[in-house]
Amino acid sequence: MQLERIARILKESQPGERIKIKGWVRTKRELKEFSFVEINDGSSLANLQVIINSNLPHYNEKIKKINTGTAVAIEGNLVESPAKGQRIELHAESVDIIGDCDPETYPLQKKRHSFEFLRTIGHLRMRTNTLGAVMRVRNACANAIHQFFQSRGFLWVHTPIITASDCEGAGELFTVTTLSLEEITQQKDKQITYKDDFFGRHTYLTVSGQLEAEIMAMAFTNVYTFGPTFRAENSNTSRHLAEFWMVEPEMAFCDLEGDQNLAEEFLKYIFKYVLEKCPEDMEFFNQRINNNVLKNAENIINEEFARITYTEAIDLLEKSGKNFEFPVAWGMDLQSEHERYLAEEYFKKPVIVTNYPKDIKAFYMRLNDDGKTVAAMDILAPGIGEIVGGSQREERLDVLQARIEELKINPEPLWWYLELRKYGSVPHSGFGLGFDRLVQFITGMDNIRDVIPFPRTPMNAEF
RNA sequence: UCCUCGAUAGCUCAGCGGUAGAGCGGUCGGCUGUUAACCGAUUGGUCGCAGGUUCGAAUCCUGCUCGGGGAGCCA
Secondary structure, rough: OEEEEEHHHHHHHHOOOOEEEEEEEEEEEEEOOEEEEEEEEOOOOEEEEEEEEOOOOOHHHHHHOOOOOOOOEEEEEEOOOOOOOOOOOEEEEEEEEOOOOOOOOOOOOOOOOOHHHHHHHOOHHOOOHHHHHHHHHHHHHHHHHHHHOOOOEEEOOOOOOOOOOOOOOOOOOEEEEEOOOHHHHOOOOOOOOOOHOOOOOOOOOOOOHHHHHHHHHHHHOOOOEEEEEEOOOOOOOOOOOOOOEEEEEEEOOOOOOHHHHHHHHHHHHHHHHHHHOOOOHHHHHHHHHHHHHHHHHHHHHHOOOOOEEEEHHHHHHHHOOOOOOOOOOOOOOOHHHHHHHHHHHHHHOOOOEEEHHHHHHOEOOOOOHHHOOOEEEEEOOOOOOEEEEEEEEOHHHHHHHHHHHHHOOHHHHHHHHHHOOOOOOOEEEEEEEEHHHHHHHOHHHOOOOOOOOOOOOEOOOOO
């Protein structure tokens, strides 16, 4: 008999069907004549309720082994459930214990656990309702991203994880090396010579695939990257990871407005997709995690994002009458409290802030005609802060060279990036979206460590 | 990295100088339809680690480790 997944059974199967399932026991309720056992196989939030009658052969011996966490195979008939709570239930005719689970030591109980505790049992926490829902939504998000770009003719390009360009200025980098650290620390006066290293030069884990994505966009017009990136920043917050996933579209023949349009359309598409594919999980988040999850999602989908320039944002902040910890002045970077005011209090929806002062943004962003600002854009989302950061890139060789010189960046390793401006250079734009933050935003989860299966943060690389 | 709060039973916490507690979980028993089941009984501890103060420290002090919240850095 073919193995059925529980999500499909709960949705489509009819009473009278004979089925076989395999999964893990979530709860068991023993009565005198029979027991209720709920089985979950990860395909859905809801469990399938199984009734095991005490007249089943070896009942006592088997029911003793069925505890929270036990892996079982059950075959039987589906019947209409006489009680409230479920449409159908499975009357077991055969029960096989596939893997025991010792209830005395199994750390998961059927009651609620704190997320802090669950992080210490990263190998088992996936079996909880919340982490299960998160991972299904995470998967749906990834799917939505590919569908969105693929349906618009974007090429998924694979930029390198190991890279020699450290010039983006996006935080501290992890060095990749095969040099012996033991040897180096013993030889005090010896200088590290990367010439002897694996690649013959100093290499790092990538902090962004953007510069390489620009190479690809200059040949394929519209491309996107979707993969892991790394920051060795000592950040201890609920929004930062040392290893996180990023989506970075890059579009040739596209200006900052086109960039904003794509980003807004993109976010709306993902939210719509997740609501459609994971209604049960989203309902769960709305009930148990954050009561605003569904309202926020509708807000993203239906409301046009606010769009203001940095200069207008400063003006709004100055007129807000708020007593900010960091005083507002043109030229400063927006602090968390400022971003929060704009997205959460003033607009109450995502806001795209554009044209930041050149001094607080990266060298590759296109200089505006005023000579003071660059064609950058950040999308600030309520409850999350900066979720998207993008810009129109500087396509003019002389202007780019002047910026590099101004910022005292060594142009030598950027030779290929500069050559892109020499041979068929075109206006182009792109943005980066923190994938884990997106999942955090959609699910309403407080801590980014609970939306990725294996979080990498300072002092933590277990599992 | 900075500020701040915390660490006591498997989990969530109370106790805040004088014999280590509760709820949940686990175990045993009961219950003809439960669904975070219910009822009764029972089990369970190097009070994060290392020093110090004291007749006496889970409790006060110092250092360290780890965790939460906030900030910076950013996505």
